[in-house]
Amino acid sequence: MGLFDGVLIASDIDMTFLSSQGQVLARNAESIRAFCADGGRFCFATGRTHCSLEQLIPGIGALANTPCILSNGSYVCDLRTDKIENEIALDPAAALPFFTRIAALFPQVGFRISIGDEFYVPIETERMQSELGLYRGHLHPVPLTKVPPQGWNKVVFHGTPEQLLAVRAAMEEDEHVGAFAIMHSSPVLLEVLARGASKGVQLRYLKEKYSRCGIPITTYGIGDYENDLPLLLSADVAVCPANAQQCVKEKSALCVCSNDDGAIADLIGRITKQRRKEKNA
Numbered sequence: 375m376g377l378f379d380g381v382l383i384a385s386d387i388d389m390t391f392l393s394s395q396g397q398v399l400a401r402n403a404e405s406i407r408a409f410c411a412d413g414g415r416f417c418f419a420t421g422r423t424h425c426s427l428e429q430l431i432p433g434i435g436a437l438a439n440t441p442c443i444l445s446n447g448s449y450v451c452d453l454r455t456d457k458i459e460n461e462i463a464l465d466p467a468a469a470l471p472f473f474t475r476i477a478a479l480f481p482q483v484g485f486r487i488s489i490g491d492e493f494y495v496p497i498e499t500e501r502m503q504s505e506l507g508l509y510r511g512h513l514h515p516v517p518l519t520k521v522p523p524q525g526w527n528k529v530v531f532h533g534t535p536e537q538l539l540a541v542r543a544a545m546e547e548d549e550h551v552g553a554f555a556i557m558h559s560s561p562v563l564l565e566v567l568a569r570g571a572s573k574g575v576q577l578r579y580l581k582e583k584y585s586r587c588g589i590p591i592t593t594y595g596i597g598d599y600e601n602d603l604p605l606l607l608s609a610d611v612a613v614c615p616a617n618a619q620q621c622v623k624e625k626s627a628l629c630v631c632s633n634d635d636g637a638i639a640d641l642i643g644r645i646t647k648q649r650r651k652e653k654n655a
Contacts, residue, residue: 376413377649380590383409384443384577384605385638386597387420387430388560390615393634398431405639410439414642417580419443419573419595419605421559423527424451425491426508443576445488446559446601448527448567450576458490460579462571464526468553473529473566474518475548480541483533487521494521501562502532528571531564538564559601573597574604596641598622598633613641 385391406416417440427434435453444451449461484499493509496518531541545556555567584591595609598618606612606625614626615637630640
């Protein structure tokens with residue numbers, strides 16, 4: 375039996391696993407490999423979709439030995455096989471009229487719609503272009519009425535913090551807002567998913583999946599931002615890096631070092647000490 379049998383870590387990527395400059399720290403990667411080799415299960419829980427992850431983290435499939443929670447919890451995907459499971463998509467009957475109204479109110483705010491690994495862009499602004507570079511070959515600039523009607527995983531608005539606060543306020547005042555989950559994933563990104571889709575829902579799905587196979591799991595969720603709160607609230611142990619938002623720190627049982635200092639390695643080190651102490655008790 376491995377030291378970490380029955381332990382699953384689900385980690386956010388940006389500003390948690392990656393450094394502030396978007397780098398993979400060797401300390402984190404080495405700790406994850408050792409953790410998995412000794413029985414641990416590791417996955418990423420991120421707002422990103424699987425087509426961009428290999429560019430962002432080369433060799434990511436070798437780090438994640440458990441299906442990952444992607445698109446902020448819209449679906450789960452095994453990065454080693456690209457198999458998607460437990461997808462929770464937006465209701466097209468509610469989504470199209472809702473976003474048509476919002477787009478008419480804020481024509482200066484760009485947004486994109488994720489359907490699996492494809493990105494449909496009804497309104498593109500200059501500030502979107504650097505991020506969309508990760509998705510070359512998967513971008514489709516089309517009017518909202520031409521976006522395929524099924525399988526919308528999420529809708530992401532790009533704007534200034536002030537613009538997105540106004541967009542969010544308008545959404546929350548809409549009589550049909552109950553069909554959606556709305557969250558910031560950064561000050562300049564506002565994301566909308568189906569009500570019931572979240573990183574936390576998918577973490578519970580993974581835990582229950584292993585439980586049905588007779589594998590009891592203790593889950594650790596680690597993240598830094600508002601969109602990570604469902605992950606932390608669903609985890610057996612909620613963890614945040616030192617650079618996390620205050621609202622995230624308040625919901626965390628454990629605060630490790632910052633993302634720039636190797637937050638994931640720090641967490642694994644603490645779990646190692648705890649497991650060894652329990653083993654020797």
